Amino acid sequence: MAEPSPGVGLLDAPVRAFVAQLTDVLATLRGGGTVDRGALERDAALEAQAVAAGIIASDGHPSDAELRSFAVALSPWFESLRSAAPSSLRDSPAIKQHRGFPITPSPLFETIVTADAKSKTAHAWRYYDAAMRVAHAVCAVDATPTREELLAVDTLRSMMLRRIGAADIERPADSGRDPGEKGEPEKTETLEDLLAELDELVGLKAVKTEVRLLINLVRVENMRRDRKLAVADRSLHLVFLGNPGTGKTTVARLMSRFYKVLKVVSKGHLFETDRSGMVAGYVGQTAPKVNKACDDAKGGVLFIDEAYALVTESEQDFGAEAVATLLKRMEDDRDDLIVIVAGYTEPMQKFIESNPGIKSRFNKQIEFPDYSDDELIAIFESIGEDAHYTLDAGAKKAVKAWFAAQPRDATFGNGRTARNLFEDCVTRQASRVVDLKNPTDKQLTTLTKADVPDPASKE
Structure with missing residues (x-):
């Protein structure tokens, strides 16, 4: 039996939550006194519309179900959407003009980030969490989201995190929880914790993208399962x-x-x-x-x-x-x-x-892919940092020369080679400083050019 209007309705709750969260944020940013919450709510709804439309338009082929879901979710704030048919929405400015939304911070998001940076608040994280729920809900409307839609979700996430990170806005402990959750946040690993750990890995840009797309897909399929909607056997x-x-x-x-x-x-x-x-x-x-x-x-x-x-x-x-x-x-x-x-x-x-x-x-x-020389140096330095060692300028230049001289054949160990080189350097450094009289902490924890083996050496 065919599923009637699959996924229509999945967008309703995330859009309502986004509008409610953002209205509260905007009211707070306006300060005390009398504020026109109706006007703020409409601003928030316009932003929700842009987030949703940015994902829907990303593949250039919005489905009827996505457009119906969009109209139903936003219709409480935009009367014109109550009777809008998918055919009229598909090429409308309400959808098409927001195709690039995930790429660049919106003026409203920029305003929130700037205010956070000035006041040491974290409203941008509330925006981030709510926007990501809307984005994933859009992808859940159809039984199988397109790769372009999943990439748009990943682009939106990366754009917001870059801007939040540039403003040095600390993430609150309860960020990422569903709005209805009560009580103290559990001290358990979250998806955002793991995504941040993935982002911090050296290199592997294409690998990280593929992993995030897979994670987005599983999240979307979980949303559909929760609503008893059909999910592809994958x-x-x-x-x-x-x-x-x-x-x-x-x-x-x-x-x-x-x-x-x-x-x-x-x-x-x-x-x-x-x-x-x-x-x-x-x-x-x-x-x-x-x-x-x-x-x-x-x-x-x-x-x-x-x-x-x-x-x-x-x-x-x-x-x-x-x-x-x-x-x-x-x-x-x-x-x-x-x-x-x-x-x-x-x-x-x-x-x-x-x-x-x-x-x-x-x-x-x-x-x-194999790591580049610069990525191998970053791995070397990360290993050193974990072991409380640093490289001076001469050592860093010598390490880079050493990596550049290594043949990239089937025996090359990439990250393992970086670790082996670090251990060799530490051994050489120990032999060098052991004869120093009263060495300083800096001398004991700094690798110099003298500690890096000759690239041509077969030792």
Whole structure:
């Protein structure tokens, strides 16, 4: 049976909440005394209209359901929308003129941020939270949002966070909670905490975008499930492609936590394994090893590094049995087990194509590029900061030269190479300062050019 007007109504509550929140903010910014709340509410409604229209217009093909939802949600403030048909709205200024809204801070948002920076308040975060709820609600109207819509949501989020960050506005403890929540905020990890952690990773720009798009999609699908609306049958298992040390395991750990917060899995832990943890050398031993790995990972994410090694051309190999057992467990535990497979790009592509069951379950691939020299220096400095070491100017220049001289072949370790170099530098620094008489704290914690090995050295 076809679903009548799918998703129409999903936008109502987020728009009402946005208007209410923003009206309160504007009233506060106007100071005490008499304020025309009706006029402020209309300003807030105009802003809600712009947020919603910016997402709806992003793909250039607004659906009838999106336009109906838009009209119904905004009609309490705009009488002309009460009888507006999708055909008349589709090319109207109410929609088309806001297509670029997610890109640049609006005048009203800019006013709020400026006031926060001056008064040390945090009203911009209230705007941010309410606007993101509206944006996700727009994407939830249709059974499957377009990639352009999800990108528009990500662009809107990034734009607001950049502006808030530039103004150094501290996030309040209760930010991100639903307006109706009562009591003290729980001391639990939030989606915004994890997104901030993702943003802070060095490099990986395209990877971060793909992860955020996936998170937005899961959030949207959760909204539809909560309303008992149809949701596409989608696999959330992932393939991570790339060379060693490019952040695949780090992002996999983050994904396990993302999936817990999003209620995809119950525990959110990461269990790491490889061929040696799944394939045995004798008949009857492989399936139990795979089942043990899946049992350990259940409730979280099973991360299989160098997964292509599971399948070999040898007839005496039990890798095929491991894959068959894994696929069965993925089906049996589909409600509480996510599998991420990782490895070099070309062998992983062959692995995915080797079995129709693998290909059908792993249909989302994310490519992890090698780090640039500047990104490797940033990783080196981050490792040093965690260990309470700093680099002087000479050391930083020498480290950059060292990275630039390394051949980028299959043996290059990217982030692992940066860590190995840091440990080598610390060892060299210790040998240098041990003979100093009464070294200062700065001398003990500063790496200099003398501590960085010669790029041509084979030591």
